[in-house]
Amino acid sequence: CNALNASCSDCLGNSKCMYCYTDNTCKLYPSGKIIPPSSYCALDKARWGTCLVNFEALLISMGVIGGVLLLTITGCCIYCCYCRKGKNKRYEREDAKFESQRMERKARQEERRNERRSRLDEIRMKYGLMKEDSAPYTRFDA
The missing domain is CATH 1.20.5 (Single alpha-helices involved in coiled-coils or other helix-helix interfaces)
Structure with a gap:
């Protein structure tokens, strides 16, 4: 996922990745958790599945x-x-x-x-x- 930092749409092409707008990085979705912790990325800044709607x-x-x-x-x-x-x-x-x-x-x-x-x-x-x-x-x- 770290190689897909170019844009949100590039990052979310892989379902195992999530995009965080706080630092504009593509991160691996924490597989052990249903909801990613706020220390990982704030829910209102996290995108998963689509770039239009935030995780919250x-x-x-x-x-x-x-x-x-x-x-x-x-x-x-x-x-x-x-x-x-x-x-x-x-x-x-x-x-x-x-x-x-x-x-x-x-x-x-x-x-x-x-x-x-x-x-x-x-x-x-x-x-x-x-x-x-x-x-x-x-x-x-x-």
Whole structure:
């Protein structure tokens, strides 16, 4: 990196290097550290990756973007787990209501069927059409 002291763009062509504007030198990025120490180069004067944005602004913007992404993912998880579960309960309540209405209709239909059957039986008895035995067929003996 020391050979690339000509300009910031020449220095940052190598990803292992960082450019420091305090002394206009290209330095090896400290690989053991995530953030270079201020004794190495001040964060507002250090450039890494691009010459346009200093390291301090780069860290702040990455932190903000990471926080926004984390909040978005958390919000989506909360929405999917809790809000959609409430919608499923609403659908289950509606299904239960429709099922109970269907059973009530079926019971009323059966009641009307029994009433019609009893009226028809009364009419058959009135005119003597009612059969005494319940079997519809009889056997003829020859």
